[in-house]
Amino acid sequence: MMSGTSGTEFSLSDEYSMARRRMIDSLRTEHGIADERVLEAMDSVPRHLFVPEALKFQAYRNNALPIEGNQTISQPFIVARMTELLELRERSKVLEIGTGSGYQTAILAAIGGKIYSIERVEKLASKAEDLLRNMGLRNVTVKCSDGTNGWEAYEPYDSILVAAGAPAAPEPLIAQLKTGGRLVIPVGSDLKEQELIRFTKTDGGIKRETYGKCSFVPLIGEHGWKQ
Ligand code: SAH
Numbered sequence: 291m292m293s294g295t296s297g298t299e300f301s302l303s304d305e306y307s308m309a310r311r312r313m314i315d316s317l318r319t320e321h322g323i324a325d326e327r328v329l330e331a332m333d334s335v336p337r338h339l340f341v342p343e344a345l346k347f348q349a350y351r352n353n354a355l356p357i358e359g360n361q362t363i364s365q366p367f368i369v370a371r372m373t374e375l376l377e378l379r380e381r382s383k384v385l386e387i388g389t390g391s392g393y394q395t396a397i398l399a400a401i402g403g404k405i406y407s408i409e410r411v412e413k414l415a416s417k418a419e420d421l422l423r424n425m426g427l428r429n430v431t432v433k434c435s436d437g438t439n440g441w442e443a444y445e446p447y448d449s450i451l452v453a454a455g456a457p458a459a460p461e462p463l464i465a466q467l468k469t470g471g472r473l474v475i476p477v478g479s480d481l482k483e484q485e486l487i488r489f490t491k492t493d494g495g496i497k498r499e500t501y502g503k504c505s506f507v508p509l510i511g512e513h514g515w516k517q
Contacts, residue, residue, distance in 0.1 A: 306338050309350035313337075313366055316352065323370045327378070331400035332370060337363075339421065340391040354505075359411040361507055363391040364453060368486075368504055373397055375474045375488050375501065376449040383444065385466065387437030388453035388509065392418030398451070399427040406430075406444050408437035410510065438511035440466040447471055455484040455506040460513030467491040476506045481515065 314333050317323040338349035340363055345355050354362045364372075372394070378384065382403035389395055389409035395418065398405045407430060409415035415434040422430050433441070437452070438460040445466035452463070452475035463473055471491050478484030486501040508515045 340393040382448040436511035438513035454509035456509040
């Protein structure tokens with residue numbers, strides 16, 4: 291299991307380290323993830339700690355898995371791709387909507403910067419907060435609320451990641467981005483299937499790039515789906 295070290299270092303000698311290493315190799319060679327900082331972060335975070343006990347043996351397969359509250363922990367490939375698209379720097383200020391299990395949050399925190407994460411389901415928010423704290427990740431703040439309104443107290447953000455499917459990019463999130471900042475979000479008129487989109491705020495307006503189909507649980511809130 292984890293060593294008692296502080297910061298973002300974990301022992302790689304846990305029983306899952308071989309499976310995790312294979313997952314990283316597959317992300318690099320089969321899925322084209324090229325950002326070494328993302329791959330290193332994914333190698334350093336024990337995903338099996340974020341999945342239900344009975345599913346731990348599946349933790350390093352490239353699958354989404356169910357967690358509490360009818361939600362899911364995202365597929366490793368999509369976590370890697372979204373993180374890569376955020377183009378994080380060591381001092382980035384990042385807002386994440388949809389903490390869920392906290393796995394994606396841990397990857398962001400392992401890269402560095404300051405991470406603010408919002409989850410609407412109270413028991414998921416408090417469980418993720420405890421787990422992240424126990425892992426020694428001190429650069430993360432979690433709160434329970436409707437993330438479609440963003441988090442005004444810490445704006446503007448360098449990068450915003452939304453881990454749930456939205457009908458459109460929520461206005462408050464675009465407003466809370468720095469100029470040059472990026473919002474990575476699954477958007478779709480279908481509740482089950484979306485397109486992964488990166489919006490970049492520029493002096494001249496909003497640039498939009500698409501990165502293929504994906505499937506997330508719905509983003510529910512004032513600027514998302516209504517229940
Ligand atoms: N990245 C997470 C995946 C979470 S699934 C992980 O790796 O575990 C998406 C999460 O978004 C769910 O937990 C859901 O409760 C949450 N969510 C949906 N709408 C939300 C909203 N408006 N604000 C905050 N969280 C929201």
